[in-house]
Amino acid sequence: MLREGQIRIPSGCAISGMINKSGKRISGEAIIKSISVMHDRSNGLGGGFAAYGIYPEYKNYYALHIFYDSVLVKKECEEFLERHFDIINLSKIPTRKIKEITDEPLIWRYFVTPLQTKLASSQLDEREFVTKCVFRVNTEIKGSYVFSSGKNMGVFKAVGFPEDVGRFYKLEEYEGWCFTAHGRYPTNTPGWWGGAHPFALLDYSVVHNGEISSYDANRRAIEMYDYKCTLLTDTEVITYIIDYLHRKKGLTLNEVASVIAAPFWKTIENMKPEERDTHEYLRMMFSAQLINGPFSILVGFEGGVMALNDRLKLRSMVVGEKDDTVYIASEEAAIRIIEPNLDNIWAPKGGQPVIVCLNGGDA
Amino acid sequence: MKRVYVNEKWCLGCHLCEYHCAFAGTNGKDMARSLKDIKINPKIKIEEKDGVSFAVSCRHCHEPLCVKGCITGALSVSGGVITIDHNRCVSCYTCILSCPYGAISPSDDGAVQKCELCVKTSKGTPACVEGCPNGAIVFEERG
């Protein structure tokens, strides 16, 4: 059986997310409960979580979560890390032995900061340096895979149903101000943990439900800009596109949304002149970053989360609010199970981003 | 009212309009059978000289001299279309004398004949228009 990276595997999914705008940290238990409601949207072949605000004590360090196939590979990778980073802390990520999750790889966590000498000689900005290093590990050190690389956040994922993955990683023991979760329904039976979602790069994490029809157009375009699509998954390419547009090109998340889920030309024609010019520009300039086909995505980032549907809204996604907490999920039930008394609930239109930032924050 | 208009700019002088006209007059199903070994006497006729050609057929004038001059009332206007009642025509040729376009001619049955926009032979578009390969004959409403 070929695994992610060797073959492209489309999949259907469930997504859920929650964010407290005040930055109040809550336990990961709620998000497990939420995603478990949508059990039938997954098929046990992948689940995972992204949690923001969970490492306040290391918030200035990149938290690298890495899967290793073997101790030998671990050693090789750690040598690489040591050559490029100052490793402040390293540890095995705590897990719970449960019968539903098997064949786990070695799962390690490193809090790092780039070696100043290396960073200076690379002539890259810090985040680009980290990105390059992550790509090198993932492409060059066979058997090792960095699946989380942001600051004060972490991705936890595995092969299994998402609720089992949550228990496996003891997610209830983490406290964060934002969680996203993913339950996967791939259309074959891969056995590789790296293929599970969320997919993350630096602080960006993406959970995604859908199968994008523009995949190869997007992949071939993004690979021109020093990204390497190793997993051949939609989520991976979406993450890279968001990273490219937001971090590298300096677009706001709203602008990112109007690139990847661009308004139709007809809609643009009817906009007010200034707005029209911007949208026209974005579509012309970033035509290769338009994402086509059905998707609903939750993008976690440094200061918040963005929810976005494809422009035809071919996937379900609802948003609920209660006080200063915002919930987003594929199904309303996944929100109601953790917050039955919502102030407000609605389904965003296709292509209409819902961006929730920490109070005082900006996308 | 829709009329047949010709534009010599696009007339190729192929004479197909004449054949389609003649064929329409036979009410036959197959031109090859209907017109084989027949000298056609169409109601639309090509004038040609020195590379210039154009088809001429009844203009269905607003002030039709042929109808006004007809001594028997065989020519009449019906819905803008000038038609000929072959039974009433006595072949006096006053209409031939009157028509400033030369668009009326003797028919094979003794009466005169003229384009009647195929109202008696087919539906919709006159046969000459259908048969023109280059859009030189059109059937349309003009001011």
Added chain:
Amino acid sequence: MAVNFLYPDYEVARNYDRCISCRACERQCANEVHEYLEDSNKMVCDDAKCVNCHRCVSLCPTRALKIVKSNNTYKENQNWTGKTINELYRQANSGGVLLSSMGNPENYPVYFDKILINASQVTNPSIDPLREPMETKVFLGAKPQDIERNEKGQIVNNLPPQISLSMPIMFSAMSYGSISYNAHESLARAAEKLGILYNTGEGGLHEDFYRYGKNTIVQVASGRFGVHPEYLNSGVAVEIKIGQGAKPGIGGHLPGAKIVGDISRTRMIPERSDAISPAPHHDIYSIEDLRQLVFSLKEATDYKKPVIVKIAAVHNVAAIASGIARSGADIIAIDGFRGGTGAAPTRIRDHVGIPIELALAGVDKRLRDEGIRGNVSLVIGGSIRSSADIVKAVALGADCVYIATSALLALGCHLCRSCHGGKCNWGIATQVPELVKRLNPDIGYKRLVNLLTAWQHEIMEMMGGMGINSIESLRGNRLMLRGVGLNEKELEILGIKHAGEGL
């Protein structure tokens, strides 16, 4: 002389049971194949003059005519075929280069026909273009590296000039002279109606057609015929023609006989003088010279028009395209070896150049490998025969296609490949007034509009089937393609998988 004798390739078969001697065939054949015998009220014909253009067949009102392939044969020989032998005889007789027209008819693989397109099933929905928006709008032009913002933080438009097209199709260059006034008018009017562009080719622009400027690409070729500042500024883009798929590496020659009246004036050369386009541009002997010409033209047009550089698909096309992409050109046009022509030496047409599918795949990959594919637009041509070819071309990586032969077919061309004779019975590749008038632009432009409207619709249907509702999501989306009957190397060059392989 008996040794000169060549039996006609085609015979006119007349069904005398159906022929009514209307003489339409006789009147419509510029080659004087048909003749009416007054005495016997009978039509006769001389097959030797027939070029198989089907004018008579199409106009015969009783379906009494057809053209059949002659079954006169030499002794069967797989090596020395009848065609080869006849060509040799003709050259032994004339001492001249064999001339041909339109595209390469020989039996080389047509890769488009060995590529199949994907469609959605279950895991994502196909989209019905009748119910949902389906976008085929395309912009061509260079793209800047980065966005810019003003002091208020708003994005400012820093895009170089762009061409906007309603669909990824343009009419490729055919000069006034090689084709008729009426053909040009048909193309120009169709382009206007469709919201696409047509291309003047190297014959200048007739004064009557300046009004279609918003839908015009003006070409600058090695002969520089009809080029002046007003001309350069009359269209929305300027194309430098380096080469043509039908005859890479050689120039053009419009005989003096065709340089009459308006054509002489439009080309700005004396009446009856031969219009000879040199094989190379004599101011471009290298890539850096090209850069100079590109910028000369940009200067001349105040940087308001994108510059297209058109080359023939030759062996090293990917590297050449890379050089062009870095020359300041906004758009690269590549013409495959099946592209048409009004006249080319037969051996060149049939033996020089490479298939457009392979050239396209190679160029697109090369530009992506170099990270510069996004900087330029890529237009390809050279026998785009259907909407399926277009979908495949876009999925292989083209922004847009050029069509010419297809457009001429829509105008009535029956591919008799006798353009060089100048007696086109369909009024397309001729300057003889009584033949030119056979192409009524009122009909011609509508047929072009019909054709492309139909193609656009089919493109939308195919896109919808793939779950794609905007053409840019198809561009370079090679996973949507699969090869059939192609070997590993061909698949590798095309960058596609074989049918039966999954995602």
Added chain:
Amino acid sequence: MKYVIIGNSAAGIGTVEGIRQVDKDGEITVISNEPHHTYSRPLISYLLLGKVTEEKMKYRSDDFYEKNKARFIHAAANEIDAKTKQVVLDNGERVNFDKLLVATGSSAFVPPFEGLALVKDKFTFMSLDDAHKLNDALAPNKKVLIIGAGLIGLKCAEGILKRVAHITVIDLAPRILSSILDDEGAKVVQSHIESKGIEFKLSGGVKTFEANAAILDNGQKIDFDILVLAVGVRPNTALLKDIAYIDRGIAVNGKSETSAPYIYAAGDCTQTYDVSSGQNKIMALLPNAYMQGECAGLNMAGGEKNFNKAIPMNAIGFFGLHVVTAGNYSGDTYFKADGNNYKRLFYSDNKLNGYILIGNVEKAGIYTSLIRERTPLDSIDFALVCEKPGLMAFTKEDRMAKLS
């Protein structure tokens, strides 16, 4: 508005149709001294020939009066009272009018031949009643003498030839159809008619009649059983005597107005301007009568119309040989003849004045139009149009204007 029309032939019918183009409701009264539904006078010879029936002679359909809301009165108009604006009928009835049209036509002119009173079976040939009477007298063994080789006489001859033993036509003039043909053209037609068995005695008149014979000026005696008098016609102008100006016919202008207010006239009783000769003439022709009537009707009903393009013209055929003529025969000529096909065009001062076509009359209307429109001949290809009438002779612009 009350319209009264005296006359029920082409001019009268034209007037009804003219009025109704403008005024759908005004009261129309048609007064006719003939009891018949409107019929086409020129068809009386075809009736005798058997080519038409009385039913088919109807100039308009049976519902014509009803459809046009016209009252039909069979009576003769005895007098017009211009002061009271009334028409006095022979039955004493007075019919009020606001606008009156006089279309009284013409009558056969019978010269005072000596001995004519002795002839029992003598006929004129102008009306349906004339035709009925003649018809009753016809028999296979009877000999007919027709006085007058003009249109009426010769059409009559054609109509009855197969029904009688012999026909002789005599005329004072040296040629037949002297009012519309030249000498050579007349010969072509004459020999064609002679070939059918009709005998001509030309250049001679009748000196005296006996009961069954005519003695000619040269002393020759011609026996006959039936005499047809077709010497000529006179316009019926009596009604307007002392009311309007009458020259040879009732004088009318282009609007068909007489010199008397509210009174119009049209048809054979009038005299109008002939554009081909520039003279006022009686042009007793059905097409002119209709168009004049229609013009009168339009003007009577408040419309604007000027019928100013009248020319003499005739289309007639004898035993399959067609004769088409128009205009006046002055000026230079173009001539071409070939067997029974005969063409003579008359032109001067850059204008076509008239023509005679015999046999092949194809596209004759092109010539008619050149005369009627006074087309300058240097604006067309005159040499071509002489040879072959057609629109090709006009300039491209003129053709475009005509055809699109």
